[in-house]
Amino acid sequence: MGRASARSIQDRSDPETELHRIVDEWWSGTHPAPVARLVIVAAIELFAERGFRGTTTRDIARRVGMSTGAMYGYFGSKEELLFEISATGHRHASDALRSAAADDAAPADQLAAMARVFAGYHARFHTIAKIVHDDLYGMSEQHLAEVLGVRRGTEALIEDCLARGVADGAFEVANVPGVARAVLSLCIDVARWYQPGQGPTPEEVGHLYSDLALRMAGARQAC
Numbered sequence: 001m002g003r004a005s006a007r008s009i010q011d012r013s014d015p016e017t018e019l020h021r022i023v024d025e026w027w028s029g030t031h032p033a034p035v036a037r038l039v040i041v042a043a044i045e046l047f048a049e050r051g052f053r054g055t056t057t058r059d060i061a062r063r064v065g066m067s068t069g070a071m072y073g074y075f076g077s078k079e080e081l082l083f084e085i086s087a088t089g090h091r092h093a094s095d096a097l098r099s100a101a102a103d104d105a106a107p108a109d110q111l112a113a114m115a116r117v118f119a120g121y122h123a124r125f126h127t128i129a130k131i132v133h134d135d136l137y138g139m140s141e142q143h144l145a146e147v148l149g150v151r152r153g154t155e156a157l158i159e160d161c162l163a164r165g166v167a168d169g170a171f172e173v174a175n176v177p178g179v180a181r182a183v184l185s186l187c188i189d190v191a192r193w194y195q196p197g198q199g200p201t202p203e204e205v206g207h208l209y210s211d212l213a214l215r216m217a218g219a220r221q222a223c
Contacts, residue, residue: 019044019127026088036074038064043081048127052082052135082135083143089125089132090150096121101157107165108219114158115183115213120206122190129191158183162217172218183213 023037023044031037042063046055057078061071075081100117104110122129139147158180165171173179187209194205 022125022128026092027084030088031074033074035064035066039071039074040081040084043078044085044128044131047082047085047131047135052078052131052138079138079140079143082131083139083147085128086132086136086139086147087143087150089128090147090154092125093118093121093129093132094150094154097154097157101161107161107168107170108214108217110161111158111165111171111183111213111217111219112210114161115187116206116210118184119187119190119209120202122187123194123200123202123205126191126194126196129188133188133191155180155184165217165219170219179216183216186212186216 020037020041023041027037027040031040039060042060043055046059046063049055050059055078057071058068060078060081061068064071075084096117097114100113101110104113136147137144155177159176162171162173162176162180166173166176190205190209194202200208
């Protein structure tokens with residue numbers, strides 16, 4: 001079968017879900033064809049269900065209702081799909097963190113905002129975020145290097161905030177890189193346990209983790 005039409009694939013797809021809306025929002029600029037975005041949705045669903053290594057290209061194509069050959073017209077491999085998901089997820093998370101960092105100048109307020117936004121992000125987009133972090137090393141060396149570059153930039157934002165807080169006396173931190181990694185790891189782990197409609201909302205998670213980050217930094221107001 002050749003490249004499938006968007007109409008024929010959509011007729012066989014499930015009704016629009018929250019995941020469809022996220023994918024349409026995040027990928028409509030880079031993948032304007034609706035079929036390509038349906039392939040991304042299928043890959044996210046299957047990677048979440050079975051893991052990257054437990055999913056085949058044929059599984060993804062079958063989930064959308066197309067042949068493997070037709071899917072290759074949009075994505076050359078399941079690794080390419082993983083990179084699309086990982087790179088886009090990392091960029092959105094980094095952008096959210098940078099936006100939070102720009103809103104406040106005082107280190108304590110900045111750290112609180114970044115932890116609140118980052119933890120809330122990992123609750124709100126938990127399915128994508130879990131794939132992004134659990135299947136990170138399923139990518140090629142080239143793709144992995146690109147994604148790790150984004151991660152290092154994210155870590156540097158937290159390190160810079162902590163270092164400034166130590167310098168002006170707002171924080172008491174003996175190991176800035178270590179605490180930065182701990183704050184990020186705490187927020188990232190939200191994606192592994194968060195279940196919509198069961199327990200706290202993403203906003204409530206964000207506020208809790210904001211307070212935890214300040215305590216980890218030894219912030220005066222958290223003591």
